Amino acid sequence: MTSTEDSMGEAPLRVLLVDDHPLLRHGLRALLEDVGEAEVVGEASDGAEAIELALALDPDVVVMDLAMPGVSGLDATRQLIDERPELGVLVLTMSDDDASVFAALRAGARGYVLKGSGGGEFLSAVRAVARGEAVYGAAVAGRIRRFLTGGQPQSGSSTPPFPELTPREREILDLLADGRTNAEIAGSLFLSLKTVKNHLTSIFAKLQVADRAQAAVRARQAGLGE
DSSP, X not given: OOTTSOTTOOOOOEEEEEOSOHHHHHHHHHIIIIISOOEEEEEESSHHHHHXXXXXXXOSEEEEOSOOSSSOXXXXXXXHHHHOTTOEEEEEESOOSHHHHHHHHHHTOSEEEETTSOHHHHHHHHHHHHTTOOEEOHXXXXXXXXXXXXXXXXXXXXXXXXXXXXXXXXXXXXXXXTTOOHHHHHHHHTOOHHHHHHHHHHHHHHHTOSSHHHHHHHHHHTTOOO
């Protein structure tokens, strides 16, 4: 049996690694393939290459560094999620400041793990993101809890409601809270109906709600809609 086939014969997780340090990518590949039974389908050293490979290879998870030359990991994440809202992006970075955490959430990342984390935590995060879950390391989760219970990011900058949503997702949620149908949302934002549905699926997952009604209630409580 190869490292790209698990014992049940199911297709392994397909992962794209994005980091400008070749040695780190090599170590992550070994961990994913030898221990995590995943398949690394590609590697990129900057954001522009990440966008190109992710759209071409359609991985289950993109492991994304933030600080890279050229197109940053944040910009790459934002562009990828705008193109494919269902794509799972897991940020793996040295940056643990509030500004970086909330910027990644606003860009659409589904997970945020620090490079100092253990291999087990990293693999668990990759699998969780592949399942459509939102996952964050313990330190990052603490920051998010503090913010959601009334705290503010350390930078003191104002943060819009639901920082885990992308700007496009927040636009759609605002229209949903206003009572618009999917077709009306698509027409207002010049999007296809399928794209709106994909964004709504991502919104429901991030807000941990079951349907439009629950999402609308959460949104109105946060001040969205008329």
